[in-house]
Amino acid sequence: MKIGILGAGRVGTAVARQAVRAGHTVRIATGKPASEIKLLTEVIVPGATAVDRDQLRGSDLIVVAVPLHKYRSIDASVLQGHVVIDTMNYWAPVDGVMEEFEGGRSTSEVIAEFLGDVRAVKTLNHIGYGDIEVDSHPAGAPNRRALAVAGDDAQAKAVVSAFVDSLGYDAVDAGPLSAGKTFENGTEIFNGRHTAEQVRALLDTCQKVLAEV
Numbered sequence: 001m002k003i004g005i006l007g008a009g010r011v012g013t014a015v016a017r018q019a020v021r022a023g024h025t026v027r028i029a030t031g032k033p034a035s036e037i038k039l040l041t042e043v044i045v046p047g048a049t050a051v052d053r054d055q056l057r058g059s060d061l062i063v064v065a066v067p068l069h070k071y072r073s074i075d076a077s078v079l080q081g082h083v084v085i086d087t088m089n090y091w092a093p094v095d096g097v098m099e100e101f102e103g104g105r106s107t108s109e110v111i112a113e114f115l116g117d118v119r120a121v122k123t124l125n126h127i128g129y130g131d132i133e134v135d136s137h138p139a140g141a142p143n144r145r146a147l148a149v150a151g152d153d154a155q156a157k158a159v160v161s162a163f164v165d166s167l168g169y170d171a172v173d174a175g176p177l178s179a180g181k182t183f184e185n186g187t188e189i190f191n192g193r194h195t196a197e198q199v200r201a202l203l204d205t206c207q208k209v210l211a212e213v
C-alpha cells in the first residue's frame with residue numbers, strides 16, 4: 001500500500017517504521033516543508049520518504065498523528081477523499097480543556113467533522129508509540145495483540161484493518177466511529193494489551209454499559 005503519515009513525532013515515526021518493515025511505500029509529512037524533516041526521516045525512518053504535505057495525496061490511507069490540541073492547524077485539503085486513520089487522543093492535562101471533546105462523543109467524530117470529506121477510521125490510538133514495534137507479531141501467532149478499529153465506512157475499515165494486520169496486530173471491528181469512545185483514554189481497552197477475543201469481550205461490555213446510560 002501507499003501509506004501517508006501526517007505528523008513525524010513519536011507515533012508518526014513508529015507507525016512509519018513498522019509500515020516500511022511491512023513492505024509499504026511510506027511518505028511522511030508535517031506542517032513544515034519536507035526539507036525540514038528530511039534528515040530526521042532518513043535517520044529515524046530509513047526507507048520512508050519525507051515529503052511536503054501536498055504529496056500525501058494519492059495515498060491508499062493517511063495516518064494522522066498530530067497532537068490533538070493542534071488539530072485545527074491540520075491542512076484538511078490534503079486529506080479530502082482519502083481513508084484517514086485518526087490516532088489522536090484527548091487528554092485535558094496535556095491538550096488543555098477543549099469544549100468540543102468534553103461532550104461525550106468520540107473525539108474521532110469531532111475530528112471527522114472538522115476534516116470534511118474523509119473516510120475516517122479510529123485505531124492505533126490505544127498502543128504506546130514504544131510498543132508499536134515490540135508488540136508486533138505475525139498473523140496467527142498465539143496471543144497476538146489486537147487493536148480496535150472503528151469507522152462508518154465499511155470499505156475504509158477493511159483497508160485499515162488490512163494495514164493493522166500488516167503492522168503485526170489483529171484488527172477487531174469495534175463498530176461505527178461513535179464507538180471509538182469505547183477505546184479512548186481511560187477505558188480498559190486503552191489501558192492494556194489485549195488479544196482479539198479479549199477486545200471483543202471488552203467492547204461488548206462497554207457497549208452494554210453505554211446502552212444503559
Ligand SMILES: NC(=O)c1ccc[n+]([C@@H]2O[C@H](COP(=O)([O-])OP(=O)(O)OC[C@H]3O[C@@H](n4cnc5c(N)ncnc54)[C@H](OP(=O)(O)O)[C@@H]3O)[C@@H](O)[C@H]2O)c1
Nearest residue numbers: 007008009010011030031065068073074088089125128129
Ligand atoms: N505518544 C503515544 O504513545 C501515543 C500513542 C497513541 C496515540 N497518540 C496520540 O497521537 C498524537 C500524536 O502524538 P505524538 O506523541 O506522536 O506527538 P509528537 O511526538 O508531539 O509529534 C507530533 C507531530 O505532529 C506534527 N504536527 C503538529 N502540527 C501539525 C500540523 N498542523 N500538520 C502536520 N503535522 C503537524 C509535529 O510537527 P512539528 O514538530 O513540526 O510541529 C510532530 O511531527 C496525539 O494525539 C497522541 O494523543 C500518542
